[in-house]
Amino acid sequence: MKIDSDRSVLIIDLLATAFLGIEGGMAAVDAHLDLFGVMVLSFATALGGGVIRDLLIGDIPPAAIRSERYAISAFAGGLLAFSLYRTIEHVPPLFMTIVDAAGLGLFAVAGAIKALDHRIGPFMAVLMGTITGVGGGTTRDIFLAKVPAVLRVEVYAVAAMAGAAVLVVGVRYGRPRALMMFAGFFVCFLLRFIAVWQHWNLPRPAGP
Numbered sequence: 001m002k003i004d005s006d007r008s009v010l011i012i013d014l015l016a017t018a019f020l021g022i023e024g025g026m027a028a029v030d031a032h033l034d035l036f037g038v039m040v041l042s043f044a045t046a047l048g049g050g051v052i053r054d055l056l057i058g059d060i061p062p063a064a065i066r067s068e069r070y071a072i073s074a075f076a077g078g079l080l081a082f083s084l085y086r087t088i089e090h091v092p093p094l095f096m097t098i099v100d101a102a103g104l105g106l107f108a109v110a111g112a113i114k115a116l117d118h119r120i121g122p123f124m125a126v127l128m129g130t131i132t133g134v135g136g137g138t139t140r141d142i143f144l145a146k147v148p149a150v151l152r153v154e155v156y157a158v159a160a161m162a163g164a165a166v167l168v169v170g171v172r173y174g175r176p177r178a179l180m181m182f183a184g185f186f187v188c189f190l191l192r193f194i195a196v197w198q199h200w201n202l203p204r205p206a207g208p
Contacts, residue, residue: 012181013050013063014073016106019099020136021046021077026096028078029085031144041140042078043071049135053111053128057118097196104156105163105188108133109181112164113171122168129164130157133188155195163188 024045028038047064054062064070111132115125134157138148150157167184171177194200 017046017073019103021074025078025081045136045140046074048139049132101192105185108160108163109184133160159192
């Protein structure tokens, strides 16, 4: 059972890495970076959150450094964005929203379940899932000298937190891990997708 769980987490991690590698590559091309810049941004976007999570929970060196599979997935996503940019940029925004929401949801549940496996408490496991989901995008925006999207766009970190919370609560109450990973992913994906569609935002301070 533990082996199956580990394999599930690995598959989810690699899928999310590829998705966010594409997203990072697209951002790099939009910023007129060269191929090397595209690769750097793809790696940072895809793996930044996981590296931060692993450092915080004491899984050192981070999985993204121990296994070349993560870097290969991130670079593959970046190369795809670089090579097919003219095609990808004409893809309907709906598709890119789906990719973004899928990457966020996959990383949120993978981060939370890994934190639980390292005997991190429920509350902090939810935070680790959130950090895993949003850390890469935050790193990307810092590289591009932007205010991180997590602080200014439609419900983003909250979606990751909700998905991670569903997973953690379900696992704590003895529900099957695979089922709760899917449920957590679905909640995060759906919340993020609807937030973009309906332009939901968290409350902001009233203007002067």
